[in-house]
Amino acid sequence: AIQLTQSPSSLSASVGDRVTITCRASQGISSILVWCQQKPGKAPKVLIYDASNLESGVPSRFSGSGSGTDFTLTIDSLQPEDFATYYCQQLNNYPLTFGPGTKVDIK
């Protein structure tokens, strides 16, 4: 199974900060990677699909990049509603796998 590692596992940031989260796959997954956001008690919400495509309705301060084994989610100018846990997911190979998550909280 393809393992996904995320770093950092958690971070504290302030409103307005630029935040970068990385996801590394144990083997190449082309660009078949999704980033999702989850708030407490809520379902995950897809932000980015196929590594760099912004999902409809998602603010443009979110962006994704990467291919192969290394991927990045960037949030420009962090907003109060962005404090959440972020997961990467690969859909290139079965079993599908998720990263362990990155919790973004308020500094």
Place this chain on the structure above:
Amino acid sequence: EVQLVESGGGLVKPGGSLRLSCAASGFTLSDYTMNWVRQAPGKGLEWVSSITSSSTYIYYADSIKGRFTISRDNAKNSLYLQMNSLRAEDAAVYYCATKRVWGQGTLVTVSS
């Protein structure tokens, strides 16, 4: 509006069975591979099973293989998960999802 709505969760005794359903609206389910994903309390996301658009290919996580069965009825725009021989460790919120859309989840509790 594109939406997935799960139902069928509840409290079941160890060894019991449940059937989860997922109804799609706002899009044609038959165009997509569908997935079930679960999340135990306080834990991360765990993939459970996937089924391709015409049910040609079906995949299961090792943790549930032989106990759970995924199926779909494209005519009803619906996805299902039959869960048998449930264990305490199967307790979780179960989500149905495509690559880009997730449902709101349904809670499965396994307890005597």
